[in-house]
Amino acid sequence: MSPSPPTPAPAELARAARAASRTLQALPSEARVAALHRVADALLARKDEILAANAEDVADARRLLAEGRLAAPLVDRLVLTERKLATLADGIRAIAAQPEPLGEVLRRTELAPGLELTQQTVALGVLLVIFESRPDALPQIAALSLRAGNGLLLKGGKEAERSNTVLHRVFTEALAPDVPAASVGLVHGRAAIADLLALDDVIDLVIPRGSASLVRHIQQHTRIPVLGHADGICHVYVDVHADPERARAIVVESKTDYPSACNAMETLLVHRQAWEAGLGPALCEDLRAAGVTLFAGPRLAAITDLPPAESLSHEYGALACAVELVDDVDGAIAHVNAHGSGHTESIVTADPATAERFLARVDAACVFHDASTRFADGYRFGLGAEVGISTARIHARGPVGVQGLLTTRWVLRGHGDLVAPFSRGERRFTHQPLD
Amino acid sequence: MSPSPPTPAPAELARAARAASRTLQALPSEARVAALHRVADALLARKDEILAANAEDVADARRLLAEGRLAAPLVDRLVLTERKLATLADGIRAIAAQPEPLGEVLRRTELAPGLELTQQTVALGVLLVIFESRPDALPQIAALSLRAGNGLLLKGGKEAERSNTVLHRVFTEALAPDVPAASVGLVHGRAAIADLLALDDVIDLVIPRGSASLVRHIQQHTRIPVLGHADGICHVYVDVHADPERARAIVVESKTDYPSACNAMETLLVHRQAWEAGLGPALCEDLRAAGVTLFAGPRLAAITDLPPAESLSHEYGALACAVELVDDVDGAIAHVNAHGSGHTESIVTADPATAERFLARVDAACVFHDASTRFADGYRFGLGAEVGISTARIHARGPVGVQGLLTTRWVLRGHGDLVAPFSRGERRFTHQPLD
Numbered sequence: 028m029s030p031s032p033p034t035p036a037p038a039e040l041a042r043a044a045r046a047a048s049r050t051l052q053a054l055p056s057e058a059r060v061a062a063l064h065r066v067a068d069a070l071l072a073r074k075d076e077i078l079a080a081n082a083e084d085v086a087d088a089r090r091l092l093a094e095g096r097l098a099a100p101l102v103d104r105l106v107l108t109e110r111k112l113a114t115l116a117d118g119i120r121a122i123a124a125q126p127e128p129l130g131e132v133l134r135r136t137e138l139a140p141g142l143e144l145t146q147q148t149v150a151l152g153v154l155l156v157i158f159e160s161r162p163d164a165l166p167q168i169a170a171l172s173l174r175a176g177n178g179l180l181l182k183g184g185k186e187a188e189r190s191n192t193v194l195h196r197v198f199t200e201a202l203a204p205d206v207p208a209a210s211v212g213l214v215h216g217r218a219a220i221a222d223l224l225a226l227d228d229v230i231d232l233v234i235p236r237g238s239a240s241l242v243r244h245i246q247q248h249t250r251i252p253v254l255g256h257a258d259g260i261c262h263v264y265v266d267v268h269a270d271p272e273r274a275r276a277i278v279v280e281s282k283t284d285y286p287s288a289c290n291a292m293e294t295l296l297v298h299r300q301a302w303e304a305g306l307g308p309a310l311c312e313d314l315r316a317a318g319v320t321l322f323a324g325p326r327l328a329a330i331t332d333l334p335p336a337e338s339l340s341h342e343y344g345a346l347a348c349a350v351e352l353v354d355d356v357d358g359a360i361a362h363v364n365a366h367g368s369g370h371t372e373s374i375v376t377a378d379p380a381t382a383e384r385f386l387a388r389v390d391a392a393c394v395f396h397d398a399s400t401r402f403a404d405g406y407r408f409g410l411g412a413e414v415g416i417s418t419a420r421i422h423a424r425g426p427v428g429v430q431g432l433l434t435t436r437w438v439l440r441g442h443g444d445l446v447a448p449f450s451r452g453e454r455r456f457t458h459q460p461l462d
Numbered sequence: 463m464s465p466s467p468p469t470p471a472p473a474e475l476a477r478a479a480r481a482a483s484r485t486l487q488a489l490p491s492e493a494r495v496a497a498l499h500r501v502a503d504a505l506l507a508r509k510d511e512i513l514a515a516n517a518e519d520v521a522d523a524r525r526l527l528a529e530g531r532l533a534a535p536l537v538d539r540l541v542l543t544e545r546k547l548a549t550l551a552d553g554i555r556a557i558a559a560q561p562e563p564l565g566e567v568l569r570r571t572e573l574a575p576g577l578e579l580t581q582q583t584v585a586l587g588v589l590l591v592i593f594e595s596r597p598d599a600l601p602q603i604a605a606l607s608l609r610a611g612n613g614l615l616l617k618g619g620k621e622a623e624r625s626n627t628v629l630h631r632v633f634t635e636a637l638a639p640d641v642p643a644a645s646v647g648l649v650h651g652r653a654a655i656a657d658l659l660a661l662d663d664v665i666d667l668v669i670p671r672g673s674a675s676l677v678r679h680i681q682q683h684t685r686i687p688v689l690g691h692a693d694g695i696c697h698v699y700v701d702v703h704a705d706p707e708r709a710r711a712i713v714v715e716s717k718t719d720y721p722s723a724c725n726a727m728e729t730l731l732v733h734r735q736a737w738e739a740g741l742g743p744a745l746c747e748d749l750r751a752a753g754v755t756l757f758a759g760p761r762l763a764a765i766t767d768l769p770p771a772e773s774l775s776h777e778y779g780a781l782a783c784a785v786e787l788v789d790d791v792d793g794a795i796a797h798v799n800a801h802g803s804g805h806t807e808s809i810v811t812a813d814p815a816t817a818e819r820f821l822a823r824v825d826a827a828c829v830f831h832d833a834s835t836r837f838a839d840g841y842r843f844g845l846g847a848e849v850g851i852s853t854a855r856i857h858a859r860g861p862v863g864v865q866g867l868l869t870t871r872w873v874l875r876g877h878g879d880l881v882a883p884f885s886r887g888e889r890r891f892t893h894q895p896l897d
Contacts (some may be wrong), residue, residue, distance in 0.1 A: 049799070053823055136844050142833065144843060152825075152855050231855045252687060252856045273878030280880045364484070375878075386873050388488055390587075398577065398876030407881065408579060408872065409571050409893035420587050420666045420869045421687045421857040434855045437843065438821050441833030443708030443810075445715045446842065458844035 037180075037222040041229045043209035044153045044178030050207050052150050052176040056127040062206040063123035063170055067116040069201035070166065070194075074112050080193040081107040081162065088186050097186070100287070104161045105187055115163055119170045122411050128429045129176050135461040138439075139454055143461070145438045150176030152231035154432065155223055156414060157182045157245065159237035162190035167412045169198050169211045175432035180223060180230070182214040184237075224249035234415050234427075239342065254427060256418035258342050258368035259289030261400045264359040264385065266376035267298040271306050273397055274375040278310050281373065281400040283317045287344045289416060290371045290393075290403040294324075294339060294349040296359050302327075302352055311350060324351025340366045356381050360388045367391060369418040371403040392418055392425035472615075472657040476664045478644035479588045479613030485642050487585050487611040491562040497641040498558035498605055502551040504636040505601060505629075509547050515628040516542040516597065523621050532621070535722070539596045540622055550598055554605045557846050563864045564611050570896040573874075574889055578896070580873045585611030587666035589867065590658055591849060592617045592680065594672035597625035602847045604633050604646045610867040615658060615665070617649040619672075659684035669862075671850050674777065689862065691853035693777050693803035694724030696835045699794040699820065701811035702733040706741050708832055709810040713745050716808065716835040718752045722779045724851060725806045725828075725838040729759075729774060729784040731794050737762075737787055746785060759786025775801045791816045795823045802826060804853040806838040827853055827860035 035043070051059065070077070088105050091097035134146040154177050158164045165181060172179040183191040195213040202208055214223065223230060227250045234254050235245040242257040263281050265274045281292035295314075297307040311321055311333075323333035327350055336349040339362075343349075353359045356374070363372050373395035374385040382396040393403045403426065405413025410428030417423050423431030448454040470478070486494065505512070523540050526532035569581040589612050593599045600616060607614040618626040630648040637643055649658065658665060662685045669689050670680040677692040698716050700709045716727035730749075732742040746756055746768075757771035762785055771784040774797075778784075788794045791809070798807050808830035809820040817831040828838045838861065840848025845863030852858050858866030883889040 049823065049825065138837070138842065138844060142837075246685070250681070252854075254856075270878065276878060276880055280882060284881060382875075386875075388484070390484065391871065393872045393874065395874040396876060398874050398879045399881055401881040402573070402577075402874055402876075402879070403872075407573065407884070407891065409573060409891065419687075421689075424869050425581075425872045434859050436826065437828045437838075437860045439828065439830040439833050439837055440817075440821075441831060441837075443705065443711060444833045444837070445711055446719060446834055446836040447715060449842070456842065456844065 037214055037219040038226060038229070040180055040209075040212035040214060041153060041155075041223060041226050044180055044212050045229055046178075047207040047209040048150055048153055048176060048178030051173070051178070051210055052129065054205060056129070058205050059173060059176065060123045062202050063119050063173060065201040066166065066170065066198050067119040067123075069197050070112050070116045070119070073197050074109055077112065077190070077193050077197060078107060078109070080189040081105075084162075084187055084189045091186075101186065105190070107162060107190060111163055115166055118167060118412055122170045122174050122429070125174065125411055125429060128174060128433055132462070133435060137457055137459040137461055139444070139449070139457050142439070142441045142444045145440075146435050147438060148433045149436050151432050151434045153178040153180070153229060154232050154234060154414075155180045155182070155230050155251070156234045156236065157220065157241065159184040159241065162187040162194055164236065165191055165194045166198055168414050171412055171414055171429055172432060173206070173210060175429050177432055178210055178212075180212045180214055182220055182223075188215070221248070224251065227251045232422075236415050252422070254417045254419060254423060254431070255415050256289060256368065256370055258418075259291070259370045259416075260293045260340055260342050260366065260368040261290055261371045262294045262296055262359075262363050262367060262373070263292045263400065264296040264353070264356070264363070264372075264374045265298065265301055265306065265310065266356060266359075266374060266378065266381055267300045267304075268378035268381060269298075269301060269306065269375040270377050270397075271309070274306060275310060275313050277373065277375055277397070277399050279313050279317055282314060282319055282348055283346065284399070284401050286346050288401070290400050291344070292348060292400055293342050294351060294366065296351055296353050296362055298356075298359075299352045299354055307350075307352075314348070318346045320347040322347070322349045324349055326352040342368075356384055360385060363389050363391070369420075370416065371395065371400045373398060373400050392416070472649055472654040473661060473664070475615055475644075475647035475649060476588060476590075476658060476661050479615055479647050480664055481613075482642040482644040483585055483588055483611060483613030486608070486613070486645055487564065489640060491564070493640050494608060494611065495558045497637050498554050498608060500636040501601065501605065501633050502554040502558075504632050505547050505551045505554070508632045509544055512547065512625070512628050512632060513542060513544070515624040516540075519597075519622055519624045536621065540625070542597060542625060546598055550601055553602060553847055557605045557609050557864070560609065560846055560864060563609060563868055567897070568870060572892055572894040572896055574879070574884070574892050577874070577876045577879045580875075581870050582873060583868045584871050586867050586869045588613040588615070588664060589667050589669060589849075590615045590617070590665050590686070591669045591671065592655065592676070594619040594676065597622040597629055599671065600626055600629045601633055603849050606847055606849055606864055607867060608641070608645060610864050612867055613645055613647075615647045615649055617655055617658075623650070656683070659686065662686045667857075669850050687857070689852045689854060689858060689866070690850050691724060691803065691805055693853075694726070694805045694851075695728045695775055695777050695801065695803040696725055696806045697729045697731055697794075697798050697802060697808070698727045698835065699731040699788070699791070699798070699807075699809045700733065700736055700741065700745065701791060701794075701809060701813065701816055702735045702739075703813035703816060704733075704736060704741065704810040705812050705832075706744070709741060710745060710748050712808065712810055712832070712834050714748050714752055717749060717754055717783055718781065719834070719836050721781050723836070725835045726779070727783060727808075727835055728777050729786060729801065731786055731788050731797055732762075733791075733794075734787045734789055742785075742787075749783070753781045755782040757782070757784045759784055761787040777803075791819055795820060798824050798826070804855075805851065806830065806835045808833060808835050827851070
C-alpha cells in the first residue's frame, strides 16, 4: 500500500471538483460509461488491497466493540467481503447501463418560426455527501454522481477511514485517462466539514446520510441546499376493511425487518372498529411476540393497560413503537399529516375508495397501499441505487437516484431574433410544442 | 370600499394556507379551473373598485416622485388601467387553459407482478412570494399558485398597498364557494416577513421578486429554500464568425430594451479578431449612440481609451456595461463561467460548431444562440407567466411557471406485499417500465 499523498485543503478539493464536473459534462456518454466499467473491474482486481485495509478498520472496530464503545450492528456494516465487492461491481455496471441521463430533452417549443427552445437535463454541479460507517456506500454514491456528470466530495465516518481511503484511490485511479480524478474528492477530518458547508458558491447540494442528529446539524450549519431526511416517522394505518392476514404481515415486517431503518414503522394506527373487532389486539400480540415494546397514544391508553407514549411524533428506531386509535380514514390522514415526517405512509384496506382517499390526501414522499413500508428504497424502486431518501418538497423527493442529481437548462437557438418585433406586434409567438 | 377586516398574525395565515392547500389538492381539476375563470370575470366586473384604489396609490407615488423620493419608472409600473386588467384576465384564463399539472404520471414501474409504483406530480405546499411595486403581479402569481394546488402568502410593496389589498379581496372573494379563501393570504407590514421567514416547518418555498439586495436579504435570513436570483450578470459573446448585423442588433437590444431587467446584458465579450476587424468598435459606437456608458475590461483597456471597469462581475442595471476581449470561444466560456451569475448567456456566431460548444459548456439557466438575452422570460418561453427566474441549480431553473411550483410523490399499490420474500430470493424484482 503506497503512502497517501498530502491532502489538499477542502476548498481546493471543492474548486477542483467544480472544474472536473465541467470537464465531465463535456465528455461523451461513452467515456463516462467506460470509466464506470473500469471502476467495476478495478474493485475486483484490487480486492486484496481493499480487504486488507478494511480488515484493519474492522479490527479496530472490534476492539471498540469489546470496550463497549461501539454497537455490534455498526461493526457488521463496516465489514467488506469478496462477495460484497462483486455485488458492488455489478451495481456499478447497472448504473453504467442506465439510459444516458444528460442532455435528455424534456420540452421542445417553437417560440416563433426559426426560434426554437429546448429544455434539457444537465448535471447539477458539485455534491457534498456525508455518510457514516458503511464503506460500500462510497463507490455507489461516486458511481451515481459520475453517471450524472457531477463533481463530488465525500466525507466518510472515521471507523471506515482506511477502507474509504483505499476505495477512493481505487475508484479515482480507474478514471484515467479521460475522466479527471478530481471528479471524486475524499475529505478527511471533522473540521473539513465546517469549511465545506461555508462554500455555498462552489457546492450545489449537500446530502447527509446518517443519524437524525447529523442531518439536523448539517441543516443548521449551511446555506447550501440539503437533501435528505432528519426523521423517518412512518405510519401503517389498518383500516376497518383491512384483510387481517395482510395487516398482520405488513405491520410486523414494517416494524421488525430493520427497526433502525428510516422507513420502519414508528406508529401503528388502527381503525376503532378494527380494534373492537379484535384485529387491533391481535396486531399488538404479534408485535410483542416479535419483541416489540408498545406505547399507547391517548385514545388507546384510555381503553388499555399499555404504557402511554410520550409523543406521537417520535422515531423509536428500535424494537418499539406507538399504537393509536382513529375513527376512520380521515382521522388517519389527519393524524399522519400532523405527526408524520413526510417519509413513507402505508394503508392496509380491502376497500379501493378508502385506499385512494388515503393515497391522495396523505402528504408524504411515499404513500403505499397494502405494502410494507420497507419498499421505500432506491434499489427496490428500480432506481439502481440511491444517494439517500429526501423528505424535502423541493427538487427530489423520496429515494434519490441519478435523476435527483440533475438539473435542467433552457437552450434557445435563433437566427438573429430580437424581442422588439414581438413587442411591436410585427411578429407573434406561436409557442408550438415540437415532437 | 368596505373597511379591511383585522389582519390575522402571519403564522396563522401560513397555517391556514397549509390547510387550504390540502383542501385545494383534493378538489377536482375543474373546480380549480372554474375558480380561475371566476377570478378573471371578477377582475373585469370590479374594475372600478380596483382602479379607484390604484389611483390613490398612484397619487401618493406621484407626490413622492415630485419630492424626488421615488423614481419615475416605479410610478409607471404602479399604474393599473382597464386595458391592463383585461390583459390580466386573459392571462389568468390562459393559465386555467393549461393542461392539468397535478397528478401527471412521470414514471410507472412494475416492481414485481402485482406491485406497481407510480411517480406523479403533486402541489409543492405553501409558497411565500415577496414582490415589489407592480400590482398586476399579485393576480398572476396567485393564479399560477392556485393552478398548481398550492397555498400562497403574498407580501407586496408598500407603494401598492391599496391596490394589492383590493386585488387580493377581489381574487379571494371570487374563489367561493369551493376554493378556500385562505389559499391566498396577503401579508401586511415589513415586520411580518421576519416572522414568516422563521416558519420553515410551514412554508416550503420563498420566492423574492425584486432588487438584488431584497433577494440577498431573504437568502440570508431564512432556512426555507429560496427560489430566485440575486444577480443577473448576463453576457453577449460576439464571435469572430458573427454576422455583423445580427451582432449589432442583438447587442444593442440586449443592453437597451429594458436596462434594469435581470436579463439585460451587463458585459459584452468580443473575439479579439472581431474587434480588430472593426466589429468591436462598431458595437461600441452603436451602444454609445443608444446612450450606453462603456467600461473596458483589462484586456480591452490596454488597447483603447475606455475607462476601466471596476469589476467584470457587476450588474449595472442601467444604460452602462462592460466590454472585454477574449481570444476565442473557449476564452468566452471561461470568462462567463467565472464572472456570470448563471442567468442568461448568448453567443452570436454563424459557425454552428462554435455555437454548440458555447451552448454545451456555458453553465447557466438559459443559453442562447443568435438571440437577444431579453427572450429569457416565462411568457416569451411559452409558460403562460412566471413567478420569477431562478439561477439556483436545484428544483426549478430559469423562468418558473406552474411546473416549478410542483413536487412529486411515489405511490405504491400492492396486494399485501412484503420485502422478506425478495430478500430471501423467493420473489424477484422485475422493475418493468409500464406505458
